[in-house]
Amino acid sequence: MRVSEITNDGWLIIDPCGDVRRVSTAAPVRDIRVILDPGHGGKDPGARGPTGLSESRLNLQVALEVAGLLEQREISAMLTRAGDYYMSLDERVFLGDAVNADVFVSIHHNAPTAAKSNKPGTEVFAQTGDDGSARLAGLLHQEVFEVLDAIEGIQWTSRWDAGALRVVNSAGDDAYSLVRKPQTTNALLEVAYLASPSEGKFLATENYVQLVAQPIATAIETFLTTDDLGTPLIERARVHNPTGGRRTCPTVELE
Numbered sequence: 001m002r003v004s005e006i007t008n009d010g011w012l013i014i015d016p017c018g019d020v021r022r023v024s025t026a027a028p029v030r031d032i033r034v035i036l037d038p039g040h041g042g043k044d045p046g047a048r049g050p051t052g053l054s055e056s057r058l059n060l061q062v063a064l065e066v067a068g069l070l071e072q073r074e075i076s077a078m079l080t081r082a083g084d085y086y087m088s089l090d091e092r093v094f095l096g097d098a099v100n101a102d103v104f105v106s107i108h109h110n111a112p113t114a115a116k117s118n119k120p121g122t123e124v125f126a127q128t129g130d131d132g133s134a135r136l137a138g139l140l141h142q143e144v145f146e147v148l149d150a151i152e153g154i155q156w157t158s159r160w161d162a163g164a165l166r167v168v169n170s171a172g173d174d175a176y177s178l179v180r181k182p183q184t185t186n187a188l189l190e191v192a193y194l195a196s197p198s199e200g201k202f203l204a205t206e207n208y209v210q211l212v213a214q215p216i217a218t219a220i221e222t223f224l225t226t227d228d229l230g231t232p233l234i235e236r237a238r239v240h241n242p243t244g245g246r247r248t249c250p251t252v253e254l255e
């Protein structure tokens with residue numbers, strides 16, 4: 001919780017809904033190395049799968065599982081939300097920076113329809129100009145892709161430029177504020193396409209949550225304990241303007 005004011009008998013804090021509340025007891029958060037950020041929540045369910053499963057719920061299930069695995073490996077982790085409630089993007093960024101974590105990982109599942117593919121369409125977005133973020137994104141991509149790719153019988157969905165990459169708006173800034181704003185070394189993971197019929201059904205199984213949490217935890221541990229790079233960052237950034245952005249045409253070299 002974000003502390004707004006210290007009073008004689010406790011604290012005034014700002015709850016996840018943005019309301020000020022008075023609390024008399026609190027346990028301060030210390031020595032958190034990893035912030036896991038389950039995307040969406042509350043009034044914002046995110047993508048929706050073929051079984052009706054919301055992205056917000058799935059993101060939270062995966063994040064909780066990853067946090068458990070990290071704790072087993074003695075890496076302290078905290079979630080930006082621990083239930084189905086709304087958290088603004090700025091509040092999530094603030095939390096990560098406020099506890100001075102080493103790593104901030106946003107967990108998402110993709111929605112837009114992309115082409116059918118025989119390979120998983122895992123995407124991990126890195127912050128421009130931050131080598132640590134590129135390395136974190138590369139490790140997350142390498143570990144998660146490898147595990148998903150080994151599963152048989154799934155019709156995957158993917159964009160041609162899936163991988164570890166940067167997504168910038170037409171002004172050249174990182175398009176997603178969750179990637180652009182954190183001071184903490186960060187990456188945003190879009191594991192697979194929840195909104196696609198075949199893989200969406202698979203993502204709704206209990207088995208999936210257990211399966212994908214392992215490589216995410218391993219990528220984070222590898223980032224913290226080695227200099228490994230993982231999947232190299234795709235050289236050319238994807239151009240995307242999330243909301244109300246100007247539509248621009250790609251520059252085409254005429255032969």
Ligand SMILES: [Zn+2]
Pocket residue numbers: 039040046047055108109
């Ligand atoms: Zn999402």
